[in-house]
Amino acid sequence: xxxxxxxxxxxxxxxxxxxxxxxxxxxxxxxxxxxxxxxxxxxxxxxxxxxxxxxxxxxxxxxxxxxxxxxxxxxxxxxxxxxxxxxxxxxxxxxxxxxxxxxxxxxxxxxxxxxxxxxxxxxxxxxxxxxxxxxxxxxxxxxxxxxxxxxxxxxxxxxxxxxxxxxxxxxxxxxxxxxxxxxxxxxxxxxxxxxxxxxxxxxxxxxxxxxxxxxxxxxxxxxxxxxxxxxxx
Numbered sequence: 001x002x003x004x005x006x007x008x009x010x011x012x013x014x015x016x017x018x019x020x021x022x023x024x025x026x027x028x029x030x031x032x033x034x035x036x037x038x039x040x041x042x043x044x045x046x047x048x049x050x051x052x053x054x055x056x057x058x059x060x061x062x063x064x065x066x067x068x069x070x071x072x073x074x075x076x077x078x079x080x081x082x083x084x085x086x087x088x089x090x091x092x093x094x095x096x097x098x099x100x101x102x103x104x105x106x107x108x109x110x111x112x113x114x115x116x117x118x119x120x121x122x123x124x125x126x127x128x129x130x131x132x133x134x135x136x137x138x139x140x141x142x143x144x145x146x147x148x149x150x151x152x153x154x155x156x157x158x159x160x161x162x163x164x165x166x167x168x169x170x171x172x173x174x175x176x177x178x179x180x181x182x183x184x185x186x187x188x189x190x191x192x193x194x195x196x197x198x199x200x201x202x203x204x205x206x207x208x209x210x211x212x213x214x215x216x217x218x219x220x221x222x223x224x225x226x227x228x229x230x231x232x233x
Contacts (some may be wrong), residue, residue, distance in 0.1 A: 010047040017043045067094045092174050093197060095149040099169075102146045106133060107198075111190050116164035118142075120151060 021040035027033040055063065071090035087093060099110060105127060112131030119125075123142045129135060142150060153168060160173040171193050 010045050014044045014047070063097070064094075067097065087197075089171075089174050091152070092171055095153050096169060096194075096197070098146050098149050102143050103140045105140060106131070107194055108133070108191075110169050111167065111194060113168045114165050115154060115157060115162055115168050118150060118154060118168060120147060120154070123147070 017040055021038055021043075024033070024038050024040055028035050028038070067087065067090055070087040071094060074088055074090045096110065099105070100107070103125065105125075109127045109131040112128045113125060114128070117126040117128065120142060124139045125142060126139050127137060129137045132138075157166070157168055157173050162168070162170075162173050166173070167190065170190050172189070
């Protein structure tokens, strides 16, 4: 029966089976059906688990080369026609990448980190309950590769007026302008900006949660399967 409805997800199927099983049990308990074995027992199917998409070493290297180039151009105030790219400020987004890479935390956990949660003297970050998928708090170590980036982030956040209870990874602190100040500590806005950065296409760049083909900076795209570059112009 299930094989005939493969278009349905396993979760949808299991939900329907659970309701039918409960209804059949009620009917037997109420005397509407003769007592016996519920035919809907043992009818659930295992949910499909998608394999997590990750970057190989060459893709990771290309990603950082792209971001470092963007950081250099940002520091020199070199912007493409149309203004700042979605990679601005590049130093901030490199810090985001490094933090996710070296700690293994989730995006939501990252967004809930406050300045007071980072202790570089002792070398740890406290992850808050609010950002946890499992509704618990825990502490992650800060490795040496991440320390300098986090120190710069803390310094610039403080210079921008952030206090101990402000969100450290709120990009609005690091972008000038009235709208940026208005958006500060708005978790919904922060989520939107993080998702925007990791969207399938960012100003011609191919970012999709650290996976999918990347486009070199600028004008060339690398095919993930072949590693060959082709012009996008």
